[in-house]
Amino acid sequence: MSRFLLRRLPQALIVLFGVVTLAFLMTHVVPGDPARLIAGPNASAATVASIHHELGLDRSLGYQYWTYLRQAVQGDLGTSYALQGTSVASAIGHALPVSAAVAVLGVLWEVLLGVPIGIIAAYRPRGLLDRATTFGSLIGLSAPPFWLGLLLLYALAYKSSVFPLSGYSNPYINYLILPSFTLGLGGAAWYARLTRTNMLEALRSPYVQTARAKGMPESVILLRHCLRNVLSPLLTMLGMDLGYFLGGVVVIESVFGLPGVGKLTFDAIGTLDIPMITGAVLFAALFIVVMNLLVDLAYAAIDPRVRR
Amino acid sequence: MTAPLEIPQGDPALPGFGLRAWRSLRKDWPALLSIVLLVLLALAAILAPLLAPHPPLATYPDGLQANGAPVGPGGDFPLGADPNGRDVLSRLLYGARVSLVIGILANGLATVMGVLVGLVAGYLGGWTETVLMRITDVIMSFPILLFCIALIAVTGPSAKNVVFVIALIYWTALARIVRSLVLSLKEREFVVAARTLGLSHWRIMRKHLFPHLVPTIIVYATLGVASSILIEASLSFLGVGVPVPDPSWGQMIEQGKDYFQIAPWLLFAPGVCLILTVLAFNLAGDWLRDLLDPTAPERR
Numbered sequence: 056m057s058r059f060l061l062r063r064l065p066q067a068l069i070v071l072f073g074v075v076t077l078a079f080l081m082t083h084v085v086p087g088d089p090a091r092l093i094a095g096p097n098a099s100a101a102t103v104a105s106i107h108h109e110l111g112l113d114r115s116l117g118y119q120y121w122t123y124l125r126q127a128v129q130g131d132l133g134t135s136y137a138l139q140g141t142s143v144a145s146a147i148g149h150a151l152p153v154s155a156a157v158a159v160l161g162v163l164w165e166v167l168l169g170v171p172i173g174i175i176a177a178y179r180p181r182g183l184l185d186r187a188t189t190f191g192s193l194i195g196l197s198a199p200p201f202w203l204g205l206l207l208l209y210a211l212a213y214k215s216s217v218f219p220l221s222g223y224s225n226p227y228i229n230y231l232i233l234p235s236f237t238l239g240l241g242g243a244a245w246y247a248r249l250t251r252t253n254m255l256e257a258l259r260s261p262y263v264q265t266a267r268a269k270g271m272p273e274s275v276i277l278l279r280h281c282l283r284n285v286l287s288p289l290l291t292m293l294g295m296d297l298g299y300f301l302g303g304v305v306v307i308e309s310v311f312g313l314p315g316v317g318k319l320t321f322d323a324i325g326t327l328d329i330p331m332i333t334g335a336v337l338f339a340a341l342f343i344v345v346m347n348l349l350v351d352l353a354y355a356a357i358d359p360r361v362r363r
Numbered sequence: 364m365t366a367p368l369e370i371p372q373g374d375p376a377l378p379g380f381g382l383r384a385w386r387s388l389r390k391d392w393p394a395l396l397s398i399v400l401l402v403l404l405a406l407a408a409i410l411a412p413l414l415a416p417h418p419p420l421a422t423y424p425d426g427l428q429a430n431g432a433p434v435g436p437g438g439d440f441p442l443g444a445d446p447n448g449r450d451v452l453s454r455l456l457y458g459a460r461v462s463l464v465i466g467i468l469a470n471g472l473a474t475v476m477g478v479l480v481g482l483v484a485g486y487l488g489g490w491t492e493t494v495l496m497r498i499t500d501v502i503m504s505f506p507i508l509l510f511c512i513a514l515i516a517v518t519g520p521s522a523k524n525v526v527f528v529i530a531l532i533y534w535t536a537l538a539r540i541v542r543s544l545v546l547s548l549k550e551r552e553f554v555v556a557a558r559t560l561g562l563s564h565w566r567i568m569r570k571h572l573f574p575h576l577v578p579t580i581i582v583y584a585t586l587g588v589a590s591s592i593l594i595e596a597s598l599s600f601l602g603v604g605v606p607v608p609d610p611s612w613g614q615m616i617e618q619g620k621d622y623f624q625i626a627p628w629l630l631f632a633p634g635v636c637l638i639l640t641v642l643a644f645n646l647a648g649d650w651l652r653d654l655l656d657p658t659a660p661e662r663r
Contacts, residue, residue: 070504197638201613332516
């Protein structure tokens, strides 16, 4: 296990380094001038130049990169241009709980909807239920999530006011159910496919034949013997989704007016708030890298064949 | 005396690709549905100027009611008017062009990049492979939509930039798949033989490896168009995709979302078009996978 960690950890660090570099390059080779945006259209050249100096934008790109890298390692992602005096790290810290709540609930919906559908589909392959759920999940993964969200809003918040239309206040759970359900609905299709494929594979194995020959009830075979085989691929998908969602799902947060990391990033992009964009993108990528690493480790812990 | 070496002949009963495709289409109704949808879509996009009852950008005063709300479906506006008094059906038809052209171009570029990177990395190995695959890892670590939005924010929103940005992030998945295929292919006898004969690397990649990749590439290129169309719609929905006033389905949903209480058709029509289009490419991709490449893994 430690050998595996020793091999996998440097790999993750190299990717992380690449992520910082790319996020920095992407936002610092901008054609627009953030200093001019801050100073306003009527500012004199001297004011713009002084803001340039203040932000360190008059230094060479290499120097700016080195400074950014040095501070980022210490957890300092700089100060926002648009939200005067707010550090990028604290702004993300404030928005993170909202995104995290949507992410966790969203993954929960994916599993709750997707896995049972996959089991039902695998119970009678090529049967009517299988065909219906397979086609249904194809539609689910073809529908744009923002459109699903708007439809749900129309039906459940406007036509019948079961849920609030948009925003985020106490009781928070009311504002989280629809966004997370929208997120889960699209993703559930993948979980259903994954469960079905792995269940079918397990159903063909000799130990299932043995269990059947012993007269084991089909429900026990399905739920106790076969479902176990779905666990590790399920865990992989779950971890990767969680990492992806934690960075903020821009589209969902925008439809439901949630003040999460996605919304923060999107607003920052509108105001060319470079440190905020870089920080948020970096943060989102960090989650993905870390979750990928955790998934690999969990995989190695569950399945000894991966460890080598 | 030894028996003459038996040269294996192709099974004469095995039908050609066209016939196999046609036979499987007749049995497989989802695949047939996808082909019908794709043909309809292509016709709608090509014949948009003939089919559209109005110019897509023209605003009509009678498209709005006295209180400023858009007119509902029926009469002069078969699918209703939008909040600017433009005809929704005409905009949908022209929007099909935008979705298809951007989806196909972006994914075409991504496919070329993905195949090149995967082929070169897998075949050459060593440092080239390490560097290329680490770059792939880095790009794959970014959330797709955030990455696209940030890139478009710094390059400026335009249809051209949308194509490039989607291509720039989307080639990575195919690169990984192609590389893993090449890794196993290059150990096969015919590649070893080609190398022994002294053929150039470029020629081996082009003439000996590439043909084996074609089925997989076709499958993933088809499925990729679906994803590219969805990404374009999301970008346009967020206001960083195709700039106004040119119609795109995602952007039409964005413009309709503030009116959906009084004019739900503004959401339904472009949304249904998007679903059907993406569904058609997904179904076609699944069908091609069964037909060409039964061993290909599931996507994602």
